[in-house]
Amino acid sequence: MTSRYQEQFSVEGIKFTHREKVELIEIDNAFAKATITTLGGSVLSFMPKGQKDLLWVSDTAVYDGSKPVRGGVPVCWPWFGAAKQAGLPAHGFVRSMVWNVEKAVHLDTGATRVLLACESDENTMAQWPHPFSLKLCIEIGESLILTLISANLSDESIDITEALHTYFAVANPVGMQIKGLEKSTHLDKLASDAPAEIQNEIVVLNPPKDSVYLNQTGTVAIIDADNNRQIIIEKRNSQSSVVWNPGPEIVKGFADIDDQAWLEFACVESGNVLDNFITLPSKAEHMLSVQYSIEPLA
Numbered sequence: 001m002t003s004r005y006q007e008q009f010s011v012e013g014i015k016f017t018h019r020e021k022v023e024l025i026e027i028d029n030a031f032a033k034a035t036i037t038t039l040g041g042s043v044l045s046f047m048p049k050g051q052k053d054l055l056w057v058s059d060t061a062v063y064d065g066s067k068p069v070r071g072g073v074p075v076c077w078p079w080f081g082a083a084k085q086a087g088l089p090a091h092g093f094v095r096s097m098v099w100n101v102e103k104a105v106h107l108d109t110g111a112t113r114v115l116l117a118c119e120s121d122e123n124t125m126a127q128w129p130h131p132f133s134l135k136l137c138i139e140i141g142e143s144l145i146l147t148l149i150s151a152n153l154s155d156e157s158i159d160i161t162e163a164l165h166t167y168f169a170v171a172n173p174v175g176m177q178i179k180g181l182e183k184s185t186h187l188d189k190l191a192s193d194a195p196a197e198i199q200n201e202i203v204v205l206n207p208p209k210d211s212v213y214l215n216q217t218g219t220v221a222i223i224d225a226d227n228n229r230q231i232i233i234e235k236r237n238s239q240s241s242v243v244w245n246p247g248p249e250i251v252k253g254f255a256d257i258d259d260q261a262w263l264e265f266a267c268v269e270s271g272n273v274l275d276n277f278i279t280l281p282s283k284a285e286h287m288l289s290v291q292y293s294i295e296p297l298a
């Protein structure tokens with residue numbers, strides 16, 4: 001199947017392909033190889049030259065378009081986590097929408113920039129009655145830079161929560177350190193009655209883990225020791241981080257994650273969730289940006 005985008009964006013190093021019903025954008029430039037899907041506007045792979053993939057995608061991910069591809073960087077919007085209203089999907093609906101490719105360009109720096117967009121339609125209005133437009137700018141260079149721009153097209157102000165739900169490929173999540181979450185407000189989602197507490201220590205991942213860190217704006221470092229690398233997450237306009245790994249029991253409830261695959265990834269998500277929600281006045285825009293870099297262990 002030929003993509004309608006191939007002629008529109010005839011750019012060296014960018015190929016539009018399909019896997020089953022899912023449209024893929026494959027990038028190969030001087031810095032890295034990457035794969036993006038228009039389903040949910042998710043980056044599925046980012047492999048700087050000579051390095052292992054930054055991102056994890058499940059071997060049992062579904063590519064028939066019936067649900068988001070498990071892994072990569074799903075976009076959770078306009079709400080993070082369970083919906084307030086019964087019957088609506090967790091993590092919002094844009095991760096299940098097919099986004100448009102607005103731009104695909106080669107930059108003078110040698111990096112590649114892809115701009116994806118989606119907007120409100122009848123289906124979204126039925127779930128969340130607010131006109132919006134959402135853009136995701138993806139830059140594939142030495143680092144992976146994602147910028148999510150939310151625009152409120154309605155006449156009223158709206159509240160949103162959001163997250164870039166990144167699945168990092170790590171050599172061994174058990175006992176892995178995640179630095180930079182100290183001093184934030186920790187909410188343990190697996191202990192529903194536990195009060196929020198200030199996170200005093202460096203986070204050590206011992207799956208299962210499902211934790212929200214509120215009022216957390218600084219740089220986060222994932223110490224992927226067995227890969228001899230650290231993953232640096234620099235954020236702008238993000239007041240929350242979320243750490244998730246289902247561990248050996250909860251994973252069994254996921255049809256699109258193998259029982260052993262929890263040992264291959266850690267989700268460290270950047271956004272604005274729960275009490276860190278964003279109020280967007282009428283016609284206003286809000287920009288959330290993250291930069292992911294791989295560095296050798298210090």
Ligand SMILES: O=P(O)(O)OC[C@H]1O[C@@H](O)[C@H](O)[C@@H](O)[C@@H]1O
Pocket residue numbers: 081090091165189210211242244269
């Ligand atoms: O299966 P989903 O909807 O993609 O969610 C996966 C996980 O996403 C995390 O962000 C949540 O904190 C978890 O509670 C959730 O289980």
